[in-house]
Amino acid sequence: MQEWCYEYLVTGNIKRDGVHDTEISPLIKMIEDSSDLSNFTKEILDCGYTGPINTDHKESILRALALHITTKCIPMLQQLRVGLEIYDLIKVMQKKPQECHDLFVIGYDEKVDSHYILSHLAPEMSPIGSIKQVKESKIMEFFQDFLLELEDTQPEDAAAGENLSVPKIMQWMTGQAHRHLLVSEREKFNIVFKFDHCCLQHMPNHTVCYPIVSACTNTITFPVVHMVDYESFKTLMQTAVTYGASFDRV
Ligand SMILES: [Zn+2]
DSSP, rough: HHHHHHHHHHHHOOOOTTOOOOTTHHHHHHHHHHHGGGGGHHHHTTTTTOSSSSSGGGHHHHHHHHHHHHHHHHHHHHHHHHHHHHHHOOOOHHHHHHHHHHHHHSSSBOOOOHHHHHHEEEEEOOOTHHHHHHHHHHHHHHHHHHHHHHTOOOTTGGGGGGSOOOOHHOOOOOOBBBOSSSHHHHHHOOOOEEEEEEHHHHSOOOOOOOOEEEEEEEEEEGGGGOOSHHHHHHHHHHHHHTTTTTOOOO
16 A cells, blocks of 8 residues: 555545556656657546646646546545444554554565564473573563663664664574565564573583574574573673674683
């Protein structure tokens, strides 16, 4: 759905710009560029314009064409609106226009958000009820809090800056910062969480470990013993993401 259609659904107002139609938009473009409109007489009349057709009236012709596009769609949109009203969804859209926007308007949903990451996690947890599993669940919670915190403290367009962001975490874990475009890819996409409880046994006397990421297999291994609280989790994550995936035991 186009932006203006969504706006119409939510507000009932018709916006004249950003209106697109597969037949009429190319015609509009040609008329804009043309100095002789007589070639387009038939098409212009078909769109319901009744005034004189010459370059002096270009503006009003173009307006009539844009109006024609919207008039074609509006009965459909009105029906859709009635349907959405049955379920009170229009009210939801009016309360949260931004949140609902991506459900209707395509092309704006490539940005990775915390929900996208969290809904594709595949943690390899220990048996339910075990002490290990309790610690692992804590880390899952830390991870979720970490993403939400990043999202909340993030200005809208900060993805390109130095600061950590949710897309950067995605990039770090999987090698790509955007969503998967194909539904089939989305369905296959998983981020595997593994939990290392034994790093101290393998190498006694070390004080810090970083999460290890293998971007080709979308796998992250968390050093559980070093992540006992949210603060230590956060610090280790920040360091690991900022300074790359080459960290191992220090
Ligand atoms: Zn360790």
